Amino acid sequence: MIKHLRSAADLDAETATLILDTAAEMAALSGREVKKLPALRGRTVVNLFYEDSTRTRISFEAAAKRLSADVINFSAKGSSVSKGESLKDTALTLQAMGADAVVIRHSASGAPHRLANWVEGSVVNAGDGTHEHPTQALLDAYTMRSRLGRLDGLRVSIVGDVLHSRVARSNVLLLSTLGAQVTLVGPPTLIPLDVAAALSPSTKVSYDLDSVIPDSDVVMMLRVQTERMQDSYFPSAREYSRRYGLDLPRMRNMPEHAIVMHPGPMNRGMEIAPEVADSPRSTIVEQVANGVSVRMAVLYLLLGGK
Amino acid sequence: MAQPRADAPSKIILAGSDLSRVVDRIAHQILEKTSGATGTVLLGIPTRGVPLAHRLAARIHAFEGVEVPVGSLDITLYRDDLRLKATRALGRTELPPGGIDGLRVILVDDVLFSGRSVRAALDALKDLGRPSSVQLAVLVDRGHRQLPIRADYVGKNIPTALSESVKVAVTEIDDTDEVRLIGGLQ
Numbered sequence: 001m002i003k004h005l006r007s008a009a010d011l012d013a014e015t016a017t018l019i020l021d022t023a024a025e026m027a028a029l030s031g032r033e034v035k036k037l038p039a040l041r042g043r044t045v046v047n048l049f050y051e052d053s054t055r056t057r058i059s060f061e062a063a064a065k066r067l068s069a070d071v072i073n074f075s076a077k078g079s080s081v082s083k084g085e086s087l088k089d090t091a092l093t094l095q096a097m098g099a100d101a102v103v104i105r106h107s108a109s110g111a112p113h114r115l116a117n118w119v120e121g122s123v124v125n126a127g128d129g130t131h132e133h134p135t136q137a138l139l140d141a142y143t144m145r146s147r148l149g150r151l152d153g154l155r156v157s158i159v160g161d162v163l164h165s166r167v168a169r170s171n172v173l174l175l176s177t178l179g180a181q182v183t184l185v186g187p188p189t190l191i192p193l194d195v196a197a198a199l200s201p202s203t204k205v206s207y208d209l210d211s212v213i214p215d216s217d218v219v220m221m222l223r224v225q226t227e228r229m230q231d232s233y234f235p236s237a238r239e240y241s242r243r244y245g246l247d248l249p250r251m252r253n254m255p256e257h258a259i260v261m262h263p264g265p266m267n268r269g270m271e272i273a274p275e276v277a278d279s280p281r282s283t284i285v286e287q288v289a290n291g292v293s294v295r296m297a298v299l300y301l302l303l304g305g306k
Numbered sequence: 307m308a309q310p311r312a313d314a315p316s317k318i319i320l321a322g323s324d325l326s327r328v329v330d331r332i333a334h335q336i337l338e339k340t341s342g343a344t345g346t347v348l349l350g351i352p353t354r355g356v357p358l359a360h361r362l363a364a365r366i367h368a369f370e371g372v373e374v375p376v377g378s379l380d381i382t383l384y385r386d387d388l389r390l391k392a393t394r395a396l397g398r399t400e401l402p403p404g405g406i407d408g409l410r411v412i413l414v415d416d417v418l419f420s421g422r423s424v425r426a427a428l429d430a431l432k433d434l435g436r437p438s439s440v441q442l443a444v445l446v447d448r449g450h451r452q453l454p455i456r457a458d459y460v461g462k463n464i465p466t467a468l469s470e471s472v473k474v475a476v477t478e479i480d481d482t483d484e485v486r487l488i489g490g491l492q
Contacts, residue, residue: 001392001393018395021395021396022395022396025380025396025397025398025399026396028398028399028400029399032433032434033433033434033435034433034434036433037383037384037433038383038384038429039382039383039384039388067383300383300393301393304383304388304389304393304394305388305389305391305392305393305394306389306390306391306392306393
């Protein structure tokens with residue numbers, strides 16, 4: 001088993017499948033009366049969050065607690081970081097406290113890679129800048145597999161702000177490893193062509209959402225990350241929504257079995273219409289529930305053994 | 307514990323129909339000891355305890371027409387040696403629809419050795435419900451217990467040396483029915 005999960009590229013098909021299979025067994029636990037397993041008793045997991053997060057942090061915390069690990073939550077606000085402490089000094093502090101795993105979210109791409117050199121425990125990337133978010137890709141793959149029964153040969157369209165999306169990068173890497181065919185869709189200003197090719201040569205690119213929709217098994221909408229946008233990438237929110245938003249008429253053009261995904265948080269009315277987000281085809285709430293099972297699987301596989 | 311080498315000499319202890327007869331006998335003993343196997347659930351411990359539990363249920367049904375619910379109980383996350391070995395893949399835990407509360411649970415495993423798997427299974431059961439009582443059925447008891455645990459139903463007692471290992475094969479998984487003693491022989 002690998003020691004760190006810094007990038008979806010750390011996972012080969014065999015390891016990724018093992019994580020998804022383990023997650024399926026973990027999911028069966030959520031129906032039990034005692035939702036707690038002793039597997040990580042006495043281990044310490046630190047959630048090191050330099051960026052705001054709701055679902056990822058809560059999800060990692062729930063996952064670690066269900067495996068009986070001790071959880072220490074650290075957020076940059078209200079800590080010595082606001083006094084100017086560097087990532088390295090914070091890491092050394094965590095090391096001294098005996099953290100067996102550090103789950104890190106950071107606004108700087110590559111922070112988890114640096115951290116892995118400074119601490120002895122496992123490092124799990126919970127989102128770094130515009131780089132990667134591997135556990136999100138794993139839970140997306142898990143959701144696709146449980147809804148559609150397979151990943152191999154699945155046609156997945158990832159739509160919207162690919163440029164700023166760590167979710168998109170991790171998904172392209174993981175889904176390609178698992179045999180899915182990924183198409184990136186969005187305005188030319190928000191699709192980094194070089195990145196698309198570098199991540200996986202089989203990735204396709206399209207600027208026309210309507211032509212892609214009838215041939216998609218999965219349509220994954222990305223949030224338009226206005227907080228990371230320094231320039232104007234499209235003329236207006238209304239125009240973006242018209243050309244790249246998923247509304248009801250577009251959803252009706254999807255194949256009957258196809259599903260709609262969104263990593264959250266959503267801009268309802270911008271990239272996704274409220275009626276689409278709340279439709280039975282949408283897996284958005286399911287994705288959150290699956291997130292806990294997938295993160296339990298990751299923590300168990302990274303920390304459970306020798 | 308030292309494992310015998312793959313090319314070590316081996317001896318078949320039970321084969322084919324012998325193994326079926328042993329399963330038949332355990333099924334009869336369960337019926338006898340539980341007054342007709344009412345209020346009883348069989349839980350197999352993966353991997354090979356699960357098909358054995360299903361076979362016992364089928365034999366009990368054939369003998370007395372009683373339907374005994376069957377499930378599986380994975381103990382991986384409850385093992386006390388998790389940290390001593392590489393990470394293990396998980397097996398399946400599946401309780402019968404009626405659950406286990408207030409019922410007699412019979413755990414089914416292939417080989418009883420140190421007793422540590424059974425201890426893990428008892429811990430796992432505690433998180434799943436409260437059976438009225440718990441019993442243990444094993445195909446082979448090879449001795450060398452490290453915990454105060456004994457089986458209620460034993461298919462065959464095989465005296466072994468610690469340097470030997472006992473391998474159970476069942477048709478459902480291994481395409482053949484046999485119990486083999488490996489290593490330690492002249």
